[in-house]
Amino acid sequence: MPHRIIIDQINTLLGNNRPNEALTVVYQAILDHPHSLEINTNALYLTLNMPPALCAQHLAQVSACHHVVGLETLTDKLITLFSSHPERYELFATLGNILCRLESADLAIKSFDQVLIAAGSADIAAKAIVGEYQATAASYDGVDAHQASGQNFVTLLAECLQGPRHRLNIVDAACGSGLAGPALRPWAASLTGLDLSPTMLAMADQTGLYDRLVEGDMTDTLNAMPESADLLICAGATCYLRDLAPFLAAARTWLKPGGQLFFADFPALDGMGVKETIGGTFRYCRSAALTREMAAAHGFSELNGILELSFTLPAFHWHFRKE
Ligand SMILES: C[S@@+](CC[C@H](N)C(=O)[O-])C[C@H]1O[C@@H](n2cnc3c(N)ncnc32)[C@H](O)[C@@H]1O
Structure with missing residues (x-):
């Protein structure tokens, strides 16, 4: 037949x-x-x-x-x-x-x-990211995969959100439309959102959950806020970074000693690679060994590293502490 x-x-x-x-x-x-x-x-x-x-x-x-x-x-x-x-x-x-x-x-x-191809040398241009989200922002929250991804992220993030409420200074780096905001707000003494895309930031603003929203590259913005916060999270955006080192260095600068870093990052078997999405855009992916090595080199100790779905794909959800 x-x-x-x-x-x-x-x-x-x-x-x-x-x-x-x-x-x-x-x-x-x-x-x-x-x-x-x-x-x-x-x-x-x-x-x-x-x-x-x-x-x-x-x-x-x-x-x-x-x-x-x-x-x-x-x-x-x-x-x-x-x-x-x-x-x-x-x-x-x-x-x-x-x-x-x-x-x-x-x-x-x-x-x-x-599905990974060799990582080229070029970074994904900020202009391309802004353009991508200008085109998709209005429908972003309505996509099931985005909601499910946000839900997985905040479920695993719960481990970082302990102790008395309203005490933590939190930064949601690449906050997008603010999907993590409702989970973060009850624990936050202050909640800051950073994003490259003004369109996504306008949506985060509409949630009314953020004390401060800053437009710009998250690494540059973090470098400007030394030792001011307890928790830094980043969902679905380290995949735009070819090199994680400047982001980790900025996170280290920004966090207080003992501060926590939680982020989701797509995996590679060895070293790093690039995945081309169905839409023809690119995302960087990293092996666990590479991320662990880089985090240790920037003075972070690992609290957890779990593979869970992010945007329907497997992704490491890393939890580190600044030593
Ligand atoms: C997939 S969305 C994730 C948004 C949000 N964190 C969430 O989980 O729903 C990626 C976001 O990262 C932002 N982004 C990408 N690279 C960035 C960078 N270097 N600095 C700041 N924002 C960035 C994009 O503008 C976009 O809003």
């Missing part, structure tokens, strides 16, 4: 709310056509709406159909299969997302790393 017809059959069963029968067809299809990109892609996309336990069960069944044991061997098999696919970015990003949700951090990073 042509693969397209099998997939139509699976979709019809799913549309008629018969998921178990759909899965039976999927498993038989993998047994019959183990090298089919279409069928394996379909099996992968089915996991996107599954809760982790069901997803793990499904992938175990997919492994059995491929006559392999374990998630690692299945990941390697899918990596080989997807490598020549024209939609490889989407496929590896999806596989990385699924593995991250299954808490298989090493495999998620390995899969995500397949």
Whole structure:
């Protein structure tokens, strides 16, 4: 049977709310056509709406159909299969997302790393960033992935937000539209937002949660505020920085001794790489070893480093303290 017809059959069963029968067809299809990109892609996309336990069960069944044991061997098999696919970015990003949700951090990073290209020498120009957010600001908060990413970030950030409320001087670097503001405000004696984009800052202003909003490059702005704060956060913006060193140096300057730094950063398997997004823009990605080495060199000790989804992709959520 042509693969397209099998997939139509699976979709019809799913549309008629018969998921178990759909899965039976999927498993038989993998047994019959183990090298089919279409069928394996379909099996992968089915996991996107599954809760982790069901997803793990499904992938175990997919492994059995491929006559392999374990998630690692299945990941390697899918990596080989997807490598020549024209939609490889989407496929590896999806596989990385699924593995991250299954808490298989090493495999998620390995899969995500397949889409990275060598990091060039040029920084992403501030002008391009401002232009990008001028175009997308109005719809930013309405995108599910942005809301979910913000939610994951503040859930992990909760560890930094302890002790008495209203005591911390907090900076939300690259605050964007202010999605982290509601989580930060109850802990803040003062809350400052920094961003390159005036359009995004205007949205943060509308939340009424920030005491101060500063337009400009976060590294430059932080350097101008020595030892004035307890907590610095940065969600979804270190990926614009080719070199993390100036940002870490500025964070060190800005934080009081014992102050905390919390940020999310896309991973690479080794060193660093660049990912090209579906929209054709670029983001820098770094290995855990590189970030740890740089943070230590700037006088930060690591409190935590967890891989969690950020903008639907695996991302390290780093928590450091200035020593
Ligand atoms: C993906 S958004 C994230 C916004 C917000 N932190 C959140 O989690 O919703 C990235 C933001 O980073 C800002 N940005 C990027 N590079 C920056 C830089 N060097 N300095 C200040 N802001 C920057 C952009 O203007 C944009 O508002």
